[in-house]
Amino acid sequence: MVLTMIDDTKKFLDVALEAVKKAEPIFKRYFGNPGEVHAKGNNPRNWVTDVDREIEQLIVAEIKRQFPHHGIVGEEFSPNAPVSETYTWYLDPIDGTSLYIHGIPFCCISIGLADKTGPLVGVISNPQTGELFHAVRGIGAFKSGKPITVSKVSDFNLSFGALGWGTRKEASELFAKLIPNIGKIRVLGSSAMQLCFLAEGKLDFYVVTGVHAWDIAAGILIASEAGAKISDFEGNPYTLSAPEKMLSTNTHLHSQFFEAIQKSLDKS
Template sequence: MDDQRSAKLMNTAMNAAREGGKLALSLLGQPGYIRQKGPKDFATGSAVEVQNLIREILLRDFPQHGILAEEDPPDQVTEGEFQWIIDPIDGTTNYHRRVPFFAISIALRRGQEYLLGVVYDPSRDDLFHARRGHGAFLNDSLLQVSTKVEAYESFIGTDWPSAPLDRENSIRSIPVAMGDALSLRTFGSPALGICYVAAGYLEAYYHLALKLWDV
């Protein structure tokens, strides 16, 4: 893919993330409705509104592209040579409880090749973005992972899966993950946890049951 087309795709993704984040902030703490998806797992009406706005922006510029979005039922997944993967609110529980730590996550793939990714934290106006062959950035700054190499210096992130067995396994992992580490933290947004490793804020992040749209 040529750089001009790649840049246009990235600009559209960043615009969709920012506009989605603006709407998400305006609806913070206003779920609209709550739909239970499983044990300790739910969707909110406001997340669906954000998702619909993101979809509209992406398809306006690229109407032939497919969409795989977290809040859509499986029969609404659309295929295409290119497919956008959307998590409209990564950190739903935080968002629902008005904790300002959540993100909008958008990625684009062509077959099994991932071309770009955008994670936007609207509460801090932090836009993480990466494009294949062009590096990874936080806003305009190139990302750099931590240079710490000793276990006792390691700041580690994790989050709790919603499924009972996965959650039980996560609890069992705590003594292993902590070990000699400096600290272990849960954040409530896997997308941001992963970006924080790329930015050098964390030395590691793990989660035992991530979905495709979380990463």
């Protein structure tokens, strides 16, 4: 049976892809040299550039032109915007801003669309590497138009993956107990890119705390459509309304990682 997109969903995807296409030249033009760096709020480690803002404004304008009644939650201008009863877009104009500033190409543009059920469309572009990922719920996950799937690693000790965090104290306490019990790990920086790496089998797992819905709305759809299992740390289905703690693995490793996290939490 070949699944096809209904007309509305196809239009949603087309708009997201077109928005990314228009944003990519801006991303590439200032990569590694974005000008002045600002601290957001009272956190001197939470950086933003004028490029983040320019890209978000461009994407918002594209969405509003086509779907004026949709909700939009964007990291830079509308992080606390209300979620729509129908459709809400989640935008991260540069996921991995610190990497972008320093010219390290593990950063991307992330656009996700959710309805009442959850993520519906996801598009993630890394303009520096030319990688373009997308997914539509029930249709599958794709990289440059070709289907992708998660890895087949089932041996916990041979697994290779990544960790991420937003709050250092909470993460350091958890991961200090978790790291000795899991396979090889790296910290790559961008939640969206790491979920794409999970989706295409480059990573076997990704565990993160302190994320926001705009960080992962597109990525969790791409990963889950590729076969990933995603939950919170209690084993509940992962939702955008409570995105702070996420366990994502390939098809085979989830139960083993869940046990390791529970043991680490018990020791806290």
